[in-house]
Each structure stands twice: as C-alpha cells, then as structure tokens.
Amino acid sequence: MASQQQSGPLSDADIYALQEWIAETAVGFCLYGIYATFSFIAIYFLLTRHGGDATKKARLVLLTVIIFMFINSTSLVILDLEYILVQIPLGSFNPPDIQKTTKILGNIKISGNFLERLNFLINDGIVVWRAWILFPRNWHIKLLLGFCLLACGVCNVFDAASGAVNVLKNYQAVGAGTKEFLVLTLPLLVTNIVATFLIGYCHALTTTNQSQHHPTCFLTPPQDIRPPQDRTTGTTHLPKTGPRVIRTSPRLS
Structure with a gap:
C-alpha cells in the first residue's frame, strides 16, 4: 500500500498570502461590477439616443472608446486573477x-x-x-x-x-x-x-x-430675443409691421 504524504498546517506566510489574495480578488471584482454597470448604462444611452450627423459621429467615437476601455478593464481583471491562480500550485507537494x-x-x-x-x-x-x-x-x-x-x-x-x-x-x-x-x-x-x-x-x-x-x-449664452422695453414707462415696443391685408374670396353670384 503506497504511503500518502501528510499535509501539515499552513504557515503564517501562506495564510497571509491567501488572505491578501481573497481580499484583493473580492475588492477588484466588486469595483469591476460597478464599472461594468455604468459602462452598460452609457452604452445603452448612446445606442438609443438620436441626433444629427454631427452628434452621431461624436456618439460613435465615444461608444468605441467606452467599449475599448471596458474590454481593456476586463482584460486587467482576468490577468490579476490569472496571476494569483498561477502562484497557488507553487505551494503544493509537486510544484510546477x-x-x-x-x-x-x-x-x-x-x-x-x-x-x-x-x-x-x-x-x-x-x-x-x-x-x-x-x-x-x-x-x-x-x-x-x-x-x-x-x-x-x-x-x-x-x-x-x-x-x-x-x-x-x-x-x-x-x-x-x-x-x-x-x-x-x-x-x-x-x-x-x-x-x-x-x-x-x-x-x-x-x-x-x-x-x-x-x-x-x-x-x-442664448441671445435675448425679447422685444426692448422703455425704461421710463415700462412699456414694450413691438416691431412695426405693415398694414394687414385681409384677402377674401370672390362671392359667387
């Protein structure tokens, strides 16, 4: 019967490393979830908002930047997790x-x-x-x-x-x-x-x-398009227009 290796208690350094990894992963994914939520909200509003050609180009550029930054941040989170997972087997009985x-x-x-x-x-x-x-x-x-x-x-x-x-x-x-x-x-x-x-x-x-x-x-700032007022009397001076011409259709006899 083959003898099995006995595993003793973890050292203080190993426990500290595990605590650090767990806390780092938890905080990182919590912040990533908040960032992902705001990113999807921004993408939704940019896709559903309508405007002219000028605003359409600006929204397209901004949408591309947001998607690129979201992919970049996702890659960072994955790399951080992979960095931890690669180190864990180093403490085993048969390390890589x-x-x-x-x-x-x-x-x-x-x-x-x-x-x-x-x-x-x-x-x-x-x-x-x-x-x-x-x-x-x-x-x-x-x-x-x-x-x-x-x-x-x-x-x-x-x-x-x-x-x-x-x-x-x-x-x-x-x-x-x-x-x-x-x-x-x-x-x-x-x-x-x-x-x-x-x-x-x-x-x-x-x-x-x-x-x-x-x-x-x-x-x-927006221009003031209200008609000018007389400061002494407070009356409003409307622009002068020509006489109104009322056109009527000829009567049918």
Whole structure:
C-alpha cells in the first residue's frame, strides 16, 4: 500500500498570502461590477439616443472608446486573477517548473502594466478632448493641450518599459522607484489640472455672459430675443409691421 504524504498546517506566510489574495480578488471584482454597470448604462444611452450627423459621429467615437476601455478593464481583471491562480500550485507537494512559472508570472505582470497605463492615457485623452472642443479658434490652448497629452504618452510608455525591465530581472518587483513613479503620475496630474481649469474657465465665461464677446471660447449664452422695453414707462415696443391685408374670396353670384 503506497504511503500518502501528510499535509501539515499552513504557515503564517501562506495564510497571509491567501488572505491578501481573497481580499484583493473580492475588492477588484466588486469595483469591476460597478464599472461594468455604468459602462452598460452609457452604452445603452448612446445606442438609443438620436441626433444629427454631427452628434452621431461624436456618439460613435465615444461608444468605441467606452467599449475599448471596458474590454481593456476586463482584460486587467482576468490577468490579476490569472496571476494569483498561477502562484497557488507553487505551494503544493509537486510544484510546477519554477523557471517556467516565473516566466509566465513576469509576462502577466508586464501585460497588466501596459494595459493599466493605456487606460490612464485614454482617460486623459477624454479630458483633453472635452477641453479641446471648447476652444476651436485658440491655437495656443490647443498646443498646450497637445503637448500635455504627448508628454503623458511618452511618460506612460517609458514607465511601462522600465517596469518591464524590472519585472524581467525579478518578477516579484512591485514597481519602479520614486523617480519613475513621479514620471508616471506628474504628467497625468498636470494634464488633468490644465484641462479641468480650461473647462471651468470657459464655463465661467458662459455664466457671466462674457463668452459671446470672447474670441476663443466655443460656449455662447442664448441671445435675448425679447422685444426692448422703455425704461421710463415700462412699456414694450413691438416691431412695426405693415398694414394687414385681409384677402377674401370672390362671392359667387
């Protein structure tokens, strides 16, 4: 009769790892469910709303971006779950090949880093686009927004590449150092601040009835089409029209 291996109690490190994985998976899927709900609501309204050709093109672009970001976020959740499932067999009596498993874990982490930074870049692109369309005749603002978005793209690619190099050296590498972290976060933060400030500035011009005289802001308040009033008497002066001509049909004899 073949002897069976006896399994002892888990170590404190194993229990801590399981607790961390369970909590991370639960929180991640909870947030993913909320994100998926709002994504489907946005897709529904974009598909059911009708408008002109101009709004149709904008809705089509926005619908494509939302679907792409939803697929990207779904891939991130799957990669995070796969990263946990691949590590579990390493604690068994007959663990898989360490080198092969390490390579798989490194590839998963590199793919997740690139997809995560792609989501960051798309989010900033949406904010920049909202500010871009409000200033169609101001090339200085367009150059500023374009430079900010280009800086975000370059810094995201640099951070993902440096993170990939670190992971290839050690798959357990959490991330980059302080300098690399600032390279990723500072351009994203500055771009969001600049775009949000421009959107608020244009909205302030609209609320103070100054955008109709502003040569760069797209938003214009509705014009007052009411007839003028006499300030002294308070009477309303209607526009003069010609005499009304009443046409009657000839009588039949």
